[in-house]
Amino acid sequence: MSTHDDGSLGTPAGGTPAGESGAASDAAPGDGTAERRGLSRRGLLGLAGATVAGIGLGIGADRAVIAATGSASSAVARSYAFYGAHQAGIVTPAQDRLHFAAFDMAGDATRADLIELLQDWTVAAAAMTAGKDVGEFGAVGGNYDAPPSDTGEAQGLPASGLTITFGFGPSLFRGPADADRFGLAGKQPPALTRLPHFPGDMLDPAASDGDLCIQACADDPQVAVHAIRNLTRIAFGRASLRWSQLGFGRTSSTSTTQATPRNLFGFKDGTANVKAEETATVDKQIWVNAADGPAWMSGGSYLVARRIRMTIETWDRTILREQEAVIGRTKGEGAPLSGGSEFTEPDFEATGRAEQPLIPETAHVRLSHPSKNGGAAMLRRGYNFVDGNDELGRLNAGLFFLSYQRSPEQFITVQSQLAKNDALNEYIRHVGSALFAVPPGAGQGGYVGEALFA
Numbered sequence: 001m002s003t004h005d006d007g008s009l010g011t012p013a014g015g016t017p018a019g020e021s022g023a024a025s026d027a028a029p030g031d032g033t034a035e036r037r038g039l040s041r042r043g044l045l046g047l048a049g050a051t052v053a054g055i056g057l058g059i060g061a062d063r064a065v066i067a068a069t070g071s072a073s074s075a076v077a078r079s080y081a082f083y084g085a086h087q088a089g090i091v092t093p094a095q096d097r098l099h100f101a102a103f104d105m106a107g108d109a110t111r112a113d114l115i116e117l118l119q120d121w122t123v124a125a126a127a128m129t130a131g132k133d134v135g136e137f138g139a140v141g142g143n144y145d146a147p148p149s150d151t152g153e154a155q156g157l158p159a160s161g162l163t164i165t166f167g168f169g170p171s172l173f174r175g176p177a178d179a180d181r182f183g184l185a186g187k188q189p190p191a192l193t194r195l196p197h198f199p200g201d202m203l204d205p206a207a208s209d210g211d212l213c214i215q216a217c218a219d220d221p222q223v224a225v226h227a228i229r230n231l232t233r234i235a236f237g238r239a240s241l242r243w244s245q246l247g248f249g250r251t252s253s254t255s256t257t258q259a260t261p262r263n264l265f266g267f268k269d270g271t272a273n274v275k276a277e278e279t280a281t282v283d284k285q286i287w288v289n290a291a292d293g294p295a296w297m298s299g300g301s302y303l304v305a306r307r308i309r310m311t312i313e314t315w316d317r318t319i320l321r322e323q324e325a326v327i328g329r330t331k332g333e334g335a336p337l338s339g340g341s342e343f344t345e346p347d348f349e350a351t352g353r354a355e356q357p358l359i360p361e362t363a364h365v366r367l368s369h370p371s372k373n374g375g376a377a378m379l380r381r382g383y384n385f386v387d388g389n390d391e392l393g394r395l396n397a398g399l400f401f402l403s404y405q406r407s408p409e410q411f412i413t414v415q416s417q418l419a420k421n422d423a424l425n426e427y428i429r430h431v432g433s434a435l436f437a438v439p440p441g442a443g444q445g446g447y448v449g450e451a452l453f454a
Contacts, residue, residue, distance in 0.1 A: 247383025
């Protein structure tokens, strides 16, 4: 999938958000069995014995918010319950910051290690999404002669709308040489295989795939980085970080309450993205149905992650007329070139001079539109990224594309069309790729992915 508005992935409509654990909550997560149990001994050893490099940008203070408003209600209003029918971070209103990480299980890890890790991650995620420290004693309440349970950089910060979403990669089910490492091969969804190689892909294996993934989204970058940092520490000895990506400036709106953001090419991105309030579309296009199989994935979704490098310097030297022709929308209003305003449905039959279509045949909007892809739609949660510059002095920047769909085939259908014909391909390169099965939400006292091991 490329970097821009995907045509019409569903016209925004009124209504109530689809039910998921990401619904705003004034209450902290409950005290289920997992929370009473706390982290396992392995998880505590991980907190005590491992470090991970990570840098967050920006900081906000809960104390300052309370001082300004006279209450902590604003901080509580930005929290999302971890437990629920669906994992938070899917139809939850897209936050402004991202830290995404993929992990590989240790070569000697057992099925029991995997289960224990997911249990430990669940306990920690429930605490952090409620704005709490990790571990019984947190960052400063423990033994002075032992490393703290929590790294501490989120002290004084509110939950900041933090959501933590977990996924399972194909290699978790079948490893090298088709090995059934954890006794899960029989439960691998048929759709969960490595994405095909698309024309133009220039994928870096070190920035692709993974056994497990964690998506941490928040309105404060330090809160998102804190989440991945602490979950990585907990995984020590059982799983290691394979690759990660920081993102800023969401490139999609997942709620009708949000304005359409812009990507690094300066165009509005995700104008017609699926919205949480479109409950019928969400049920049809995003959540795995009980009839889809396997049973443990019912209420879950499939996550595609693609790192898309933009050739910023080339784009910046392209005339405005050409930029708009590539996208199929105006750069200012975001209206389709066939006329109207931002949310006007594109008219692909409209013609101009010499009976040429107003929206070119190779325009991104045309090629990604559901009407050109058998009705395939997806919910996008992408982010801009800038990772310094490369050896030639060019910006290492682009879009970290994230999409959720009921079946990976929805993404494959659209991307196959774009990879072959999209004019935007002159300005982008797909350099990272991964597919994950995102299980349904965890119940109180349970852990994420529990049904997989039943």
